[in-house]
Amino acid sequence: MPENTPNPLVDIDAWEAFCDELKAAGQQIIRPEAPIDDLSRAEGWRYLTRLTRIALDMFMECSDRDFPSFYRPSHETAKIGADNPDNHYLRAEINGAHDYLISGPRGTVAYLGFIAIAGGYEEEDGNMRSVGAIDTHSGLEINADGTIDVILSQTPKSGNWLKITEDTLAVLVRETYLDRSTEIFADLKITRLDSANSKPAPLTGAKLKADLANTAAFVKGTATLFADWAKGFKENPNSLPPADQEYCQKLGGDPNIFYYHGYFNLAADEALLIEVDDIPQCDNWNFQLNNYWMESLEYRYVQIHVNKHTAKYRDGGGVSIVVSSQDPGCNNWLDTTGHAEGTMAFRWIGADRIVHPRCTVVKLAELAQK
Incomplete structure (x- = not known):
């Protein structure tokens, strides 16, 4: 290594900690009350890989809150907590201190709902609490051209306004079909309104280390939460x-x-x-x-x-x-x-x-x- 090259902030210990936490999540699959038939056990191990895929999107690939993007936190091949087969789910990571705009064609789905979220399954209490909601049931306004615009902010706005708070960290969208074969889902994008940055900042060691830790914590926390639920239902x-x-x-x-x-x-x-x-x-x-x-x-x-x-x-x-x-x-x-x-x-x-x-x-x- 050249003399003036600094040591990397993230060394192999961060990667090993990430792998160890993923390994620990496997204990949820072998809990004594869980089924031990081949199908259930095989699905359990696959489930952990799916949670890892979701978490990598959430914390590694789509975690820049200055340049947010929608990803699918639950879908046909990655599922969490009795995911609704009638739903097309979208999620974007945001910072409650800033304002955002969600816009795009409304589509034809029967129900379209937006929820601002604080907390997550990776946290110690496991809560992913709603701090604000707006949806078609409560009168979501549609533009004359069939598009929608939703403003996310702490202060009220005219039109479609989704309240967020200082600790808001994501927005979750539920697009609910009556018939997937005929309906068109809303094609939405999200943009931060008050950002002066023209391009994303380079990845830092500190962020990478935190993202790895949050990814593993999400997998372990989610697996634990819903294994606890299943245990209770089984009784x-x-x-x-x-x-x-x-x-x-x-x-x-x-x-x-x-x-x-x-x-x-x-x-x-x-x-x-x-x-x-x-x-x-x-x-x-x-x-x-x-x-x-x-x-x-x-x-x-x-x-x-x-x-x-x-x-x-x-x-x-x-x-x-x-x-x-x-x-x-x-x-x-x-x-x-x-x-x-x-x-x-x-x-x-x-x-x-x-x-x-x-x-x-x-x-x-x-x-x-x-």
Whole structure:
């Protein structure tokens, strides 16, 4: 090394600490209550690689808050916390001390919502709390040319204004489809309004070290959080109790959504019958199946969820959903895709009232006779 060349701030110890933290996250996959069948265990290890991919986008590739960009924090091959198969998720990292503009074509999705977030799963308390929200349910204004503009700032603005706070660190977008095959998602970009910088600053050792640490902490924190959730759901199987709605909001939940989470555990000759006798007025509702790690099952190729648009309704207006490993020939059958057990979720989105679903375990032979 030349005499006047400084020693690098980030040496191999930062990389080794990153690798050690990722290694420690593996303990969540072998917790004693977790399933030990080959499918669940294989999905668990894959889940950690997916969390790592998400975290690398979040903290390494898209973390410049002067030059923010949207990335997908959950999608078809990287999933977190009962990700909604009807959603196209976007997220951008921001600094609550500055103002930003989100703009672009509104698209045709049934529901479009923006949430400003403080905190994250990489932090000690694991909270990803909402500090402000604006959405189509509450009157998001659309421009005459079909585009939208949303200002993010601490002080109120005219038009579409999303409140942020000093500790805001990200904005999360939910674009909710009724039918993915026909609807067009909003094509959005985000720009900092008060930046004097013309180009991003070079990467520094200090930032790289912090980004590595946050990436690993996110993987470990997220894996731990939802393994804890699954453990709790498993204690009351084949039911869909209402979630703690206030707690859901602390973890980035949409304030227009009423959440239910549960656990299915079925024998090969059993099915879970989920019934809602009265469907309230709502922007959407849906039910989905997840694996133990709270990843939605493979919705690109298999029917693992149903919503307001895709459901077939009973003559009286209610709905019955059937969960099983084999097709019983019923309406709204959802395929467990080889899973004997796993988690599940039900949502009311923008509902004018709440109607609780009820669950019953039945024999497949009984369903075939109906």
